Amino acid sequence: MKFSLFALEEWFDRYEFKVDYMLGSSSCAGMTVEELFDLTGESVDFHHTMLTAPPVLGDPDLLESISTWYQNTEQDEIHVTCSSTEAIFLLTHSLLKPGDSVVAMFPMYPSLYQAAEDLGAEIRRWYLRHENNFQPDFDELVSLVDDSTRLIILNNPHNPTGQTLDEKELKKVISIASHVGAKVWCDEVFRGIIVNGNSLTPSIRDVDGETIVTGGMSKVFGLSGLRIGWIAAPKDILDSLRHIRYFTTVCAPVIEQKLAAIAHRHRDKVLARNQAIVDHNFPVLEEWIQNQDGVFDWVKPVGGPITFPRFIHEVNTNELCRVLAEEYSVLIPPGKYTFDSEGFIRIGYGLADGFEEGLEIVSSVIQSY
Ligand SMILES: Cc1ncc(COP(=O)(O)O)c(C=O)c1O
Numbered sequence: 001m002k003f004s005l006f007a008l009e010e011w012f013d014r015y016e017f018k019v020d021y022m023l024g025s026s027s028c029a030g031m032t033v034e035e036l037f038d039l040t041g042e043s044v045d046f047h048h049t050m051l052t053a054p055p056v057l058g059d060p061d062l063l064e065s066i067s068t069w070y071q072n073t074e075q076d077e078i079h080v081t082c083s084s085t086e087a088i089f090l091l092t093h094s095l096l097k098p099g100d101s102v103v104a105m106f107p108m109y110p111s112l113y114q115a116a117e118d119l120g121a122e123i124r125r126w127y128l129r130h131e132n133n134f135q136p137d138f139d140e141l142v143s144l145v146d147d148s149t150r151l152i153i154l155n156n157p158h159n160p161t162g163q164t165l166d167e168k169e170l171k172k173v174i175s176i177a178s179h180v181g182a183k184v185w186c187d188e189v190f191r192g193i194i195v196n197g198n199s200l201t202p203s204i205r206d207v208d209g210e211t212i213v214t215g216g217m218s219k220v221f222g223l224s225g226l227r228i229g230w231i232a233a234p235k236d237i238l239d240s241l242r243h244i245r246y247f248t249t250v251c252a253p254v255i256e257q258k259l260a261a262i263a264h265r266h267r268d269k270v271l272a273r274n275q276a277i278v279d280h281n282f283p284v285l286e287e288w289i290q291n292q293d294g295v296f297d298w299v300k301p302v303g304g305p306i307t308f309p310r311f312i313h314e315v316n317t318n319e320l321c322r323v324l325a326e327e328y329s330v331l332i333p334p335g336k337y338t339f340d341s342e343g344f345i346r347i348g349y350g351l352a353d354g355f356e357e358g359l360e361i362v363s364s365v366i367q368s369y
Helices: 007-015 033-040 060-067 083-095 111-119 138-144 167-179 235-245 254-265 267-291 317-328 335-339 355-367
Strands: 078-081 101-106 122-127 149-155 183-187 212-216 229-232
Touching: 007 317, 007 335, 033 254, 033 267, 060 078, 060 229, 060 254, 078 083, 078 235, 083 111, 083 183, 083 212, 083 229, 083 235, 101 111, 111 122, 111 149, 122 138, 138 167, 149 167, 167 183, 229 235, 254 267, 267 355, 317 335, 317 355
Parallel strands: 101 122, 101 149, 149 183, 183 212
Antiparallel strands: 078 229, 212 229
């Protein structure tokens, strides 16, 4: 099996630790261990933590606390992984074989379909079109599925557009999938943060217990350094991927799982902290886009800390974003290179530092570009 270039991650790898202004992150603001302890009122007794491997499926405390984020998901329907990236890898390799067809929202976080493509599956793109305000077209979804379709892959809230599917729309996808015997997998790493007072996105697990969800600590929790993710799915699906786990990481690290369990037990506080940062940054972004006067055609996001504005006039986004990173120390992922969507850039508004200053720099570069 070959691994194709994962351009979005490559872009971050190239610039992330060199720039002063991070305007492209899809994560909320990180915190120290001390901040986590202060915010939640709990701590880990590091000195007495036994550094032996925890169970393959996950630390029971963490499984318990994750399961409470869903209405109908039991602890034994959750499998803790080393990041949601590992969760995506495990699901792809356990659910698919070469020749299967997969319908995936497009654009979307690349590994969600690229891992399947690398495996030899046929990817059918379910486009979220800007001219349609990034809204899903269900007639098109019907035309994309057939008897060879094993999976429909969703991301809700959606990276990079920040759009969401509500319960009615999730039900439609589930119904279309069931007609051809396909499973539905929804990546929900952005569930928990909303924009502009919109309502919280439902979990597809709460709509239908046969569906598969991936989640993780990196995005709305702002704890990307923990590298903890999970899969919530029917038990038979978890059983089928377990043997692949023996070849990847076997189990997730012990201290990180304890920290993740604390964050999950106090989800309300952690998410409220990150929502407050988004609530501060989002009006700044709105005003900034308005002030650009005719530069962007913007479909406002609904959930998560990211958005995907489109330039009205033709712009080579790879070149613009390269100049921003290399000459002005601002990281923004270009739509073309990272999401195969020319004319767009992805802006992340979940970080606490330097958002306004970074945007000012982008304005000055855009004007002279
Ligand atoms: C939709 C989506 N899923 C999964 C991931 C991977 O996150 P991690 O591996 O840090 O848990 C990302 C990262 O940007 C993402 O956007």
